Amino acid sequence: xxxxxxxxxxxxxxxxxxxxxxxxxxxxxxxxxxxxxxxxxxxxxxxxxxxxxxxxxxxxxxxxxxxxxxxxxxxxxxxxxxxxxxxxxxxxxxxxxxxx
Amino acid sequence: xxxxxxxxxxxxxxxxxxxxxxxxxxxxxxxxxxxxxxxxxxxxxxxxxxxxxxxxxxxxxxxxxxxxxxxxxxxxxxxxxxxxxxxxxxxxxxxxxxxxxxxxxxxxxxxxxxxxxxxxxxxxxxxxxxxxxxxxxxxxxxxxxxxxxxxxxxxxxxxxxxxxxxxxxxxxxxxxxxxxxxxxxxxxxxxxxxxxxxxxxxxxxxxxxxxxxxxxxxxxxxxxxxxxxxxxxxxxxxxxxxxxxxxxxxxxxxxxxxxxxxxxxxxxxxxxxxxxxxxxxxxxxxxxxxxxxxxxxxxxxxxxxxxxxxxxxxxxxxxxxxxxxxxxxxxxxxxxxxxxxxxxxxxxxxxxxxxxxxxxxxxxxxxxxxxxxxxxxxxxxxxxxxxxxxxxxxxxxxxxxxxxxxxxxxxxxxxxxxxxxxxxxxxxxxxxxxxxxxxxxxxxxxxxxxxxxxxxxxxxxxxxxxxxxxxxxxxxxxxxxxxxxxxxxxxxxxxxxxxxxxxxxxxxxxxxxxxxxxxxxxxxxxxxxxxxxxxxxxxxxxxxxxxxxxxxxxxxxxxxxxxxxxxxxxxxxxxxxxxxxxxxxxxxxxxxxxxxxxxxxxxxxxxxxxxxxxxxxxxxxxxxxxxxxxxxxxxxxxxxxxxxxxxxxxxxxxxxxxxxxxxxxxxxxxxxxxxxxxxxxxxxxxxxxxxxxxxxxxxxxxxxxxxxxxxxxxxxxxxxxxxxxxxxxxxxxxxxxxxxxxx
Numbered sequence: 001x002x003x004x005x006x007x008x009x010x011x012x013x014x015x016x017x018x019x020x021x022x023x024x025x026x027x028x029x030x031x032x033x034x035x036x037x038x039x040x041x042x043x044x045x046x047x048x049x050x051x052x053x054x055x056x057x058x059x060x061x062x063x064x065x066x067x068x069x070x071x072x073x074x075x076x077x078x079x080x081x082x083x084x085x086x087x088x089x090x091x092x093x094x095x096x097x098x099x100x
Numbered sequence: 101x102x103x104x105x106x107x108x109x110x111x112x113x114x115x116x117x118x119x120x121x122x123x124x125x126x127x128x129x130x131x132x133x134x135x136x137x138x139x140x141x142x143x144x145x146x147x148x149x150x151x152x153x154x155x156x157x158x159x160x161x162x163x164x165x166x167x168x169x170x171x172x173x174x175x176x177x178x179x180x181x182x183x184x185x186x187x188x189x190x191x192x193x194x195x196x197x198x199x200x201x202x203x204x205x206x207x208x209x210x211x212x213x214x215x216x217x218x219x220x221x222x223x224x225x226x227x228x229x230x231x232x233x234x235x236x237x238x239x240x241x242x243x244x245x246x247x248x249x250x251x252x253x254x255x256x257x258x259x260x261x262x263x264x265x266x267x268x269x270x271x272x273x274x275x276x277x278x279x280x281x282x283x284x285x286x287x288x289x290x291x292x293x294x295x296x297x298x299x300x301x302x303x304x305x306x307x308x309x310x311x312x313x314x315x316x317x318x319x320x321x322x323x324x325x326x327x328x329x330x331x332x333x334x335x336x337x338x339x340x341x342x343x344x345x346x347x348x349x350x351x352x353x354x355x356x357x358x359x360x361x362x363x364x365x366x367x368x369x370x371x372x373x374x375x376x377x378x379x380x381x382x383x384x385x386x387x388x389x390x391x392x393x394x395x396x397x398x399x400x401x402x403x404x405x406x407x408x409x410x411x412x413x414x415x416x417x418x419x420x421x422x423x424x425x426x427x428x429x430x431x432x433x434x435x436x437x438x439x440x441x442x443x444x445x446x447x448x449x450x451x452x453x454x455x456x457x458x459x460x461x462x463x464x465x466x467x468x469x470x471x472x473x474x475x476x477x478x479x480x481x482x483x484x485x486x487x488x489x490x491x492x493x494x495x496x497x498x499x500x501x502x503x504x505x506x507x508x509x510x511x512x513x514x515x516x517x518x519x520x521x522x523x524x525x526x527x528x529x530x531x532x533x534x535x536x537x538x539x540x541x542x543x544x545x546x547x548x549x550x551x552x553x554x555x556x557x558x559x560x561x562x563x564x565x566x567x568x569x570x571x572x573x574x575x576x577x578x579x580x581x582x583x584x585x586x587x588x589x590x591x592x593x594x595x596x597x598x599x600x601x602x603x604x605x606x607x608x609x610x611x612x613x614x615x616x617x618x619x620x621x622x623x624x625x626x627x628x629x630x631x632x633x634x635x636x637x638x639x640x641x642x643x644x645x646x647x648x649x650x651x652x653x654x655x656x657x658x659x660x661x662x663x664x665x666x667x668x669x670x671x672x673x674x675x676x677x678x679x680x681x682x683x684x685x686x687x688x689x690x691x692x693x694x695x696x697x698x699x700x701x702x703x704x705x706x707x708x709x710x711x712x713x714x715x716x717x718x719x720x721x722x723x724x725x726x727x728x729x730x731x732x733x734x735x736x737x738x739x740x741x742x743x744x745x746x747x748x749x750x751x752x753x754x755x756x757x758x759x760x761x762x763x764x765x766x767x768x769x770x771x772x773x774x775x776x777x778x779x780x781x782x783x784x785x786x787x788x789x790x791x792x793x794x795x796x797x798x799x800x801x802x803x804x805x806x807x808x809x810x811x812x813x814x815x816x817x818x819x820x821x822x823x824x825x826x827x828x829x830x831x832x833x834x835x836x837x838x839x840x841x842x843x
Contacts, residue, residue, distance in 0.1 A: 003103075010107040013151075017111060021118065021144050024136035041216055042299035049300050049365040056366075056512060059595060062575035063568065064522055065511040074513055 043089040050082040102167055105155040105246035112148040112199065113240055115141045116233035120226045127222035135222045139210050142225060145232050146203035153187075153200040156245050160187050165252040169193060169245050175258035177654050185269045186259045188276075191393055191408075192245035197273065198389065199235045202228070202280040205309070209284050213305050220302050223291035224284075231283050234415055242408060261655075261681045261701045265331045271323040275347055275392075278317025279385040282350055284309040285357070286382025286419075289375055293426040298371060298433050303361055308812065310354055310361070310378070313385075315808040317351045322801040333702030333717045335624060335789045337797065338615075340486045345468045346388035349461050353381040356457040359507075363447045366512060368437025372427060373454070375434060379423035384461075386416055442514040449510055453503040456496050463492040494550050498557060501612055504605040505531075505561035508568050526567055531560030551620035554612055561609040565602045572599070592810060600811025604804050611800025617793035618713075624789040631781050638790040640714065641665050647781045648675070651771045655679045656694055658720040658777050660784065662705055674705030676718045676786075689733030690740060694770050695722040708795050715789040724782045728773045736766060 057078060061071035119141025126134030156169070160183045165171040173193075174186040187193035206228040213221055239245060285306040292302040324344060329337040338344060357377040363370050390412040427434065440448055467488050475481040509523040535556035538544050545552045569588065572595070576587040592599040623638035634643040641664070648659040659677035663670065683696035705716040722729075743762045747755040 006101070006103045006107075009104050010111075013108065013148075014111060017115060017144050017148070021115060021137055021140045024133040024140065027133065041218075042297065042301045045300040045304045048304065053366045053512070055595075056598070059572065059575070059598070060511040062578075063571040065509065065515065065519055067516050067519055070511075070514060070516060070519075 039092045039095075040089065043085055043092055047082065047085045047089060050078065050085055054078050054082065101155050101159070102246040102248045105152050106240075106244065108148045108152040108155070109196075109236060109240050109244075109246065112145055112152070113233060113236045115144045115148065116229045116236060119145070119229040120233065123222040123225040123229070127219075127226075135218075135225075138222060138225050138229070139214065142203065142206050142210050142229060142232075145199075145229070145236075146207040149196070149200040149203040149236075152245075153196055156187055156193060156196060157184060160184065163256065165254070165256050166248045167245075168247045168249055171249065171253050171256045173257070173259055175256035178256075178259050179264075181266075181269065182259055182264055185263070185272075188272045189259060189263050189268075190245070192239065192243040192247075194272065194276070194393060195235055195239045195243055196245050197276055198280060199232060199239065201273070201276050202232055202235065202283060205277070205281050205284060206232070206287075209288075209306070209309060217288070217291075217297075217301055217305050219295045219297050220288060220291035223294045224287040227287035227290045228283060231287075234411070238408060238411060242411070257684055258681070261679065261699060262331060264701070265327050267323040267327045271320055271327060274316050274323060275320030276389075278313050278315075278320055278347070279350070279389055281309055281313035281316060282354060282381050282385040285313070285354075285378045286385075289378045289382075290422070290426065293375060293430050296430060296433055298375075298430065300365055303365060303374075307358075307361060308814075310358055310381075311808070311812050313381075314351065314354045314358060315805065315812060317347060317354070318801075318808065319805060321347050321351060322798070326798065329715075329794070330704050330706065331701065333704065333719070333787070335622075335715060335717070335787055335791075337618075337794070340464075340467075340489045342468050343392050345464050346384075346391040349464050349468075350381045350384035350388055352457050352461045352464070353377055353384055356454040357381060359450045360454045363450055367447060369440070369447070370451070371434040371436060372431065375427055375430075376423075377454075377458075379419075379427070380461075383416060383419045383423065386412070386419060390416065444510065444515050444520065446507060446510050446512045449503055449507045453500065453507065456500050456503065460493060460496050460500075463489065463496070467492075497612060498550065498553055501554065501557045501561060501609060504608055505557065505564045508602050508605060509564045523567075527560045527563035530563035531556045534559030545617075545620065548620040551616040554616035558609040558613045562606055565606040568602055569599065596813055597811050600807045600809070600813075603807030603810060605807075607800045607803030607805075607807055609800070610803055611797050614793045614796030614798075614800060618791045618797070622789060622791045624787065624791075627786050627788060628783045629786055630783045635786070635788060637788045639666055640671065640790055642714075642716065642786075642788050644784075644786070645673075647778050647784070648677070649774050649777045651767075651774050655681050656770070656774050657703075658718070658722075658774070659703070660705075660718045660786070662716055662786075664707065664714055672707040672714065674707055674714065674716050676705030676716045677703035678718050678720045679703065680722065689729070690736040690766055691732035691770060691773065692729050695725060695729055695773075697722060710793075710795055712790055712792045713794040715791060715794075717787045719785040719787065720777070721785065725773055725776060728776065732769050732773065736769075740766075 054075065057066065057071060057074050060066045061068070061075075066074065119138045121138075122134045122141060123138030125131065126136075126138060156167070158164075159167045159170050160174050161180065163170065163174060163176045163178075163183070169190045169192045170186075173190045174183055178186060188197045206225075210221065210225060210228075217224075288302045288306045292298050321344070324347070325337040328334075328339065328344075354377075357374060360370050360374055360377065364374050390409075393408060393412075440451070442448065467484055470484050470488075471481045505527060509527065511519070515523075535552065538552055538555055539546050545555065569591070572591045573584060573588045576582065576591045577584065580587060580590065582590060625635055625637050627635040629635060629644040631644050631646055634641050636642075643663045643665070645661040645663050648657075648661060650657040650659075657677045657679045659675055662674050662676065664672045664674065679701050680695055680697070681699040681701075683693045683699045685693065685696070688696050702717045702719075705718075707714040740762060743758055747758040750758060
């Protein structure tokens with residue numbers, strides 16, 4: 001392949017690279033942000049983990065690894081913990097800085 | 101295209117440096133646009149590395165020997181399949197493969213998290229680009245895959261014959277995928293520690309990548325073991341070689357992490373431990389790459405020493421010091437949210453299992469690096485082999501198998517004695533029955549206590565997994581009234597992490613049964629046989645029927661057909677071959693270069709079965725042909741220069757004809773000498789092995805891989821599943837909480 005053609009290819013790739021990487025800097029700043037606020041995202045992850053824990057306890061009970069009494073107690077305590085997380089999530093979402 | 105390739109690498113280096121700056125500036129100043137620009141730098145790195153890698157592969161495919169790396173690692177006679185793989189047999193190509201895979205996985209995680217973990221992501225981006233910058237700069241400044249030669253040779257040196265094996269096409273990319281995937285949890289852990297966002301979010305984002313790293317690394321390790329078993333001709337699959345250990349250490353570490361992270365997800369415990377494990381896994385992955393490429397420790401798997409030691413040591417030191425510093429800095433926030441409620445709980449079993457795995461990593465690390473440590477302290481490099489590992493690894497492996505059976509049948513948080521009895525009764529009985537049967541088995545494994553215990557524990561583990569699947573299926577059937585197969589599939593589909601993990605445990609038990617049996621009850625013999633003679637190994641009679649030879653443009657193959665019988669009955673016929681490839685050493689002579697033992701490999705004569713493998717290898721000593729080879733070398737040393745001198749004076753077409761005639765005469769001479777192996781066979785050395793249950797290792801690996809894929813497969817989001825369940829179930833007692841679903 002000839003030298004000038006290689007040079008043109010490199011130049012084209014470089015141009016495309018600069019345009020692509022710097023695109024966000026050239027955009028007008030948008031007022032809204034569709035990403036979840038850090039606190040909300042963390043609480044949502046905690047909520048999903050708690051839901052998984054509830055289902056795991058249920059499966060442990062149905063497969064005979066947890067007695068009825070233990071399951072009732074664990075389920076109650078997990079649901080209480082989940083409600084705490086849901087409340088914290090509501091509080092976080094209600095914060096003015098996180099309002100959309 | 102070499103210039104374009106080189107320019108792409110330089111651009112890749114530039115974009116990584118820019119991306120690090122943009123991500124960190126954006127994170128510090130809260131400027132979203134700069135963070136997005138930094139993320140785009142990762143995508144750009146992905147595109148540039150892909151293009152560069154494609155250019156290199158294209159050069160290999162069209163045998164463009166103007167690329168130095170192609171001239172040194174491929175030839176026109178290299179099969180196309182192996183031309184593609186030859187790219188990563190070189191140091192330069194393997195570094196580019198690293199950058200390519202890193203950029204692909206990094207782009208994937210950053211795309212998936214583009215609207216999440218927004219505080220952590222810029223720091224993770226900077227760390228990932230830091231790895232990209234490191235490996236790209238090595239490729240640009242120290243091991244350039246696009247270096248060219250002004251006067252390229254007409255033929256390349258060819259691929260190392262040992263690498264002419266199908267698994268070499270997949271093995272290195274698998275290992276490198278594992279190593280590069282491990283940098284992702286590492287990068288997000290660093291981001292979480294820097295920002296102090298140490299909750300569940302970064303874990304949920306990166307857990308799947310940790311699992312993928314575990315799976316890829318595991319597949320890579322097993323393919324390497326298979327290659328060792330069928331290609332290296334020493335009769336084993338695992339030699340505790342430094343390069344094998346380099347892959348095993350991060351795999352053990354990430355195995356511990358995959359388990360202990362569940363405790364953090366569920367209980368908010370072990371945060372320091374998990375951060376340490378993930379940072380150690382990332383560091384060990386770089387150490388693994390370093391060991392493969394540096395040749396710092398003697399290894400059968402390291403293909404060439406390099407000068408990259410110092411940059412790697414500096415990177416590893418920075419990772420270790422940085423990791424310790426970050427954990428110390430955030431030690432207050434890393435305190436556990438809860439305490440262990442009971443030693444009889446799944447989290448306690450996981451914790452103990454983690455300690456065993458980390459102890460294994462420590463043992464492997466210490467013994468692997470002992471030669472270097474001893475050299476630094478005493479000036480003498482002590483060599484260590486498998487016997488140094490076994491006294492520590494065998495008992496730890498036994499405990500690990502036991503725990504892999506206990507974990508699935510014990511509940512989270514706590515259990516009662518009655519539940520324990522109910523869960524353990526059948527598996528313990530199965531384990532005990534296995535033990536008793538093997539103890540009374542005539543000629544059984546009673547003499548090998550470690551193997552005996554491993555078999556009994558494997559019986560226990562398999563029983564726990566079957567019991568769990570059975571009970572889970574029964575519970576699901578009670579709710580859905582589905583037939584058993586449908587209920588089983590539904591159970592696994594809805595609880596992929598759990599049952600995928602159980603299947604992995606079953607696979608591990610099968611694999612370790614194979615390891616214990618094959619290492620404890622192997623029978624092997626080194627024998628010298630002439631055609632018609634026989635040897636006896638473990639009750640099998642192996643007869644050397646006849647020698648074989650084949651000459652091609654690529655190699656000379658000397659082989660032997662062996663007949664295997666037992667009790668007078670024919671069992672199988674195997675054919676083992678020793679291939680000799682033309683050496684590149686001019687001192688070997690025009691004929692002698694075809695018979696150099698240094699450029700040879702083995703083709704194992706193997707009859708594999710579920711009960712035992714019959715493994716044979718021939719070791720031909722070509723020195724028996726030395727008088728003829730020397731005679732030929734002398735003849736051609738006198739004859740060839742005169743032909744070449746005359747050819748130089750001829751027109752090109754006639755010169756080519758004269759040279760072709762010379763090479764045809766040489767090939768005829770080589771073929772005639774090689775034929776002596778069949779016409780005048782001499783006593784030849786064989787290694788004959790009868791090894792029980794080796795196939796179980798590969799079967800266990802397949803089961804582990806299947807379980808890993810099930811665990812890795814994306815689960816429909818809980819939100820969608822809950823919505824579907826609400827349609828057909830009663831309303832939940834607590835608004836927003838999941839209703840009780842079928843198992």
